[in-house]
Amino acid sequence: MPAGNAAEVSGARLARALIEWHARCGRHDLPWQRDRTAYRVWVSEIMLQQTQVGTVIPYYERFMQRFPDVGALADAPLDEVLHLWSGLGYYARARNLHRAAVQIRDEHDGRFPETFAAVAALPGIGRSTAGAILALARGERFAILDGNVRRVLSRYFGVEGEPAQRHTAEQLWALSEACTPAEQVEVYTQAVMDLGATLCTRRNPACERCPLTQTCLARRTGRQHELPAPKRRPERPLRRVYMLAAQRADGAVLLERRPERGIWGGLWCLPEFDSAAAAETYLARLLGAAAALRPLAAIEHAFTHFDLVITPLLAHCSAYDGAPDPAQHAWYHVSAPGALGLPAPILRFLQRLASAAAQTQLFD
Ligand code: SF4
CATH class of the missing domain: 1.10.340.30 (Hypothetical protein; domain 2)
Known part of the structure; x- marks a missing residue:
């Protein structure tokens, strides 16, 4: 046949x-x-x-x-x-x-x-x-x-x-x-x-x-475990970034809308930077605040093709006098979140940050 x-x-x-x-x-x-x-x-x-x-x-x-x-x-x-x-x-x-x-x-x-x-x-x-x-x-x-x-x-x-x-x-x-x-x-x-x-x-x-x-x-x-042939995976790259957690006295944290392309495209997220110095410059320029940045415990997240390690930088900026662009920025409070899409690891981080007990764990 x-x-x-x-x-x-x-x-x-x-x-x-x-x-x-x-x-x-x-x-x-x-x-x-x-x-x-x-x-x-x-x-x-x-x-x-x-x-x-x-x-x-x-x-x-x-x-x-x-x-x-x-x-x-x-x-x-x-x-x-x-x-x-x-x-x-x-x-x-x-x-x-x-x-x-x-x-x-x-x-x-x-x-x-x-x-x-x-x-x-x-x-x-x-x-x-x-x-x-x-x-x-x-x-x-x-x-x-x-x-x-x-x-x-x-x-x-x-x-x-x-x-x-x-x-x-x-x-x-x-x-x-x-x-x-x-x-x-x-x-x-x-x-x-x-x-x-x-x-x-x-x-x-x-x-x-x-x-x-x-x-x-x-x-x-008896070849169930050999088929289909497994995909040959290249070594997973590791990417490290910094994210600014600028927090007002009322607990709200500044979020920025991410670009459409790339990871978490179009979602609201903590502003991302290659270095702590860049986060500091952003804070001063956008909010007119010169707060000290405090690194918190890293957030790790696995994407399909790479691993991401985020170092959050906490800044208390109750004295800010700048006004972020509402199309690109939002002050976010976990107790009154509004209809914004956030990546799950960032939402979990903000929930931990909002809890006074958890905050003590965050400071390594
Ligand atoms: S189709 Fe899958 S589950 Fe069914 S006998 Fe074959 S290997 Fe086993």
């Missing part, structure tokens, strides 16, 4: 087994499975990139309550969107979601686009996400290849090579196409994603409970 036909036969068997399994054991009560519109599925797919279902659910519910449709999202200020996203991380996702909603309002009469090409052209939506939205919300036959599906297919078909490499990715896309059924595509799509999330997990896959256990190549050859 030609290789292509073999993949189709094997793919059809996989799809059948997964659809049956999903009817018995799949997740059917997730919030985005109710009232399945393209908008609701789209938001869930974006939130679920890099984030587990359990973490996403409360964020998703709050987001839908505030932005029940694409128009509400498009008309909202970006700050409010980032505020509701605070803590989920990977904030480019929220910025792209908002940009795409504006695009749908302005260029598609407020209706989610119909064609695959138009969906895939929206900011933050790649081939796999576009396929997932159209398959799950509209039952259209499109293949997907997110991280979970890559793992399932690599193991089931014994695909060697790093999934991120072009040749391997093309092979996996072809297999995903061969597996995607013409009927019940929405059930199959949900099932293959669920299998990767719940049984065919990265560490310790539960093969004994898997509906593919009889035919999975990795299982039959």
Whole structure:
């Protein structure tokens, strides 16, 4: 039998087994499975990139309550969107979601686009996400290849090579196409994603409970832990920065809006500097204050490609007489935070700073 036909036969068997399994054991009560519109599925797919279902659910519910449709999202200020996203991380996702909603309002009469090409052209939506939205919300036959599906297919078909490499990715896309059924595509799509999330997990896959256990190549050859081939990671660079925590007598701390591009883009954060001297100059220029800077215990945060170590510099500046630019600066008080999006590590730092007991721990 030609290789292509073999993949189709094997793919059809996989799809059948997964659809049956999903009817018995799949997740059917997730919030985005109710009232399945393209908008609701789209938001869930974006939130679920890099984030587990359990973490996403409360964020998703709050987001839908505030932005029940694409128009509400498009008309909202970006700050409010980032505020509701605070803590989920990977904030480019929220910025792209908002940009795409504006695009749908302005260029598609407020209706989610119909064609695959138009969906895939929206900011933050790649081939796999576009396929997932159209398959799950509209039952259209499109293949997907997110991280979970890559793992399932690599193991089931014994695909060697790093999934991120072009040749391997093309092979996996072809297999995903061969597996995607013409009927019940929405059930199959949900099932293959669920299998990767719940049984065919990265560490310790539960093969004994898997509906593919009889035919999975990795299982039959005992290679579940070798496939897919792990990504070769370059050494993680370490970046060190200083951040100014200018605090008024009432406890409010000065925040600055970060540029759109780069880490924590568009979020409100402590002003960042390469050196303590630069922070001092900024303090004097912006607030007309010449307070002593007090280094506090470092904040460490791991990004995907590097580690960040922040040395916060506390300055009590009750006597400041400058007026920061309201478009770029805000005085932030944890007890009256307002609708601003803050990076989670910075929010945690401010909460610790606000607590008198914790403050004593901060001074190393
Ligand atoms: S048998 Fe094991 S390795 Fe194969 S798909 Fe199922 S869980 Fe994954």
